[in-house]
Amino acid sequence: xxxxxxxxxxxxxxxxxxxxxxxxxxxxxxxxxxxxxxxxxxxxxxxxxxxxxxxxxxxxxxxxxxxxxxxxxxxxxxxxxxxxxxxxxxxxxxxxxxxxxxxxxxxxxxxxxxxxxxxxxxxxxxxxxxxxxxxxxxxxxxxxxxxxxxxxxxxxxxxxxxxxxxxxxxxxxxxxxxxxxxxxxxxxxxxxxxxxxxxxxxxxxxxxxxxxxxxxxxxxxxxxxxxxxxxxxxxxxxxxxxxxxxxxxxxxxxxxxxxxxxxxxxxxxxxxxxxxxxxx
Numbered sequence: 166x167x168x169x170x171x172x173x174x175x176x177x178x179x180x181x182x183x184x185x186x187x188x189x190x191x192x193x194x195x196x197x198x199x200x201x202x203x204x205x206x207x208x209x210x211x212x213x214x215x216x217x218x219x220x221x222x223x224x225x226x227x228x229x230x231x232x233x234x235x236x237x238x239x240x241x242x243x244x245x246x247x248x249x250x251x252x253x254x255x256x257x258x259x260x261x262x263x264x265x266x267x268x269x270x271x272x273x274x275x276x277x278x279x280x281x282x283x284x285x286x287x288x289x290x291x292x293x294x295x296x297x298x299x300x301x302x303x304x305x306x307x308x309x310x311x312x313x314x315x316x317x318x319x320x321x322x323x324x325x326x327x328x329x330x331x332x333x334x335x336x337x338x339x340x341x342x343x344x345x346x347x348x349x350x351x352x353x354x355x356x357x358x359x360x361x362x363x364x365x366x367x368x369x370x371x372x373x374x375x376x377x378x379x380x381x382x383x384x385x386x387x388x389x390x391x392x393x394x395x396x397x398x399x400x401x402x403x404x405x406x407x408x409x410x411x412x413x414x415x416x417x418x419x420x421x422x423x424x425x426x427x428x429x430x431x432x433x434x435x436x437x438x439x440x441x442x443x444x445x
Contacts, residue, residue: 166246168253172260172301178252179303186211189304189331190250191295194218195235195349199339201248203308206336208249215302216245217254223262223290235349254302261297269293272319272326278412279315279425280436283402288319295320299331307331312338312346314423314438318412338438344370346437353433361396361430366437368392372406372424373439380443382406382416385424393428402427402434409440418443 169175179187188207192200196218207214218241225231238255245253269289276288299307307324309317321333339347344366345359354362371392372385389404404426405414415422418441425438 166242166250166253168242168255170255170257172256175254175256175301179301182213182303185213186306187213187215187302187304189215189217189299189302189307191217191219191298191307191309192241193220193234193349194241195237195352196241196244197347197349197351199310199312199347201244202339203310203336204245204248204250206334207306207308211304211306213252214250215252215254215304216250217256217298217302218245219254219256219258219261219294219298221290221294222258223293224284224287225290226284226287229284230350235352254298256301261294270296270323272322275315275319275322275412278414279403279405279407280427281315283427288316291316292319292323296323296327296329299324299329304331306334308334308336310338311335311440312348312437314409314425315412318410340366346435348435350433350435354430358398358430358433361399362435364392364396365399365426365428365430365435369424369426369437369439373441376406376418376422376424376441377443380418382418382422389424389426393426396428396430398431400429402429406441420444 188211190203190207220234270292271289272292317335324333343363345362368389372389375385393401406422406424407414409423422441423438427436
């Protein structure tokens with residue numbers, strides 16, 4: 166596996182791939198099984214696989230965990246190689262955001278609800294860095310996990326609106342045995358907090374079942390919030406049932422919906438979601 170750190174090096178490499186299919190998995194490192202499942206899928210579907218490792222400062226707020234975000238680069242390198250990556254792209258913040266940088270990408274309406282209400286500027290940072298990475302790598306397909314559901318929708322809208330020649334591939338959430346969605350931030354949970362995180366995952370599964378069997382959004386939301394409020398040291402950012410395309414809240418599910426939640430258990434912010442299909 167080749168490690169590329171410079172932007173010019175990545176551009177030079179991608180310019181030589183010609184018509185070969187390229188799969189791209191953008192990450193912030195601290196790779197876990199969720200990331201590795203994306204890399205393995207990219208390996209199955211493409212001739213060349215590129216993984217990026219970049220902790221993007223522009224998507225962190227002033228009181229968020231940018232300085233503490235895990236950066237185990239040696240372990241990430243080994244895991245990416247074993248999962249099938251051909252190239253590990255690890256640019257610096259100074260290269261991607263040089264002095265005088267002032268061009269930002271804003272996917273307006275999809276960035277405003279849910280996490281956008283609690284993390285101002287977050288999706289502007291996500292959209293900007295993803296566009297830059299796609300321009301540098303020039304992949305045929307880019308792979309994103311559905312755990313970050315809003316992020317995936319923002320990126321898909323970005324690629325569609327700007328006519329980017331890349332297919333945005335959504336991959337199912339990977340979960341631990343206790344049902345918790347895999348996340349790099351899970352390492353910050355104490356054993357007691359991890360137990361409570363599993364309660365959150367079960368509450369969302371319960372809500373999906375309630376909507377599927379009864380079609381009642383209000384009952385589902387009321388039950389999820391009741392469980393979350395019973396968790397010690399848990400603060401709810403949001404729990405909503407939304408249209409999976411527009412992310413607008415829905416009160417009645419006619420065909421498909423997504424239940425989304427963001428909570429803080431102790432110092433750790435966790436997000437999760439469940440897709441629901443009702444009827445035939």
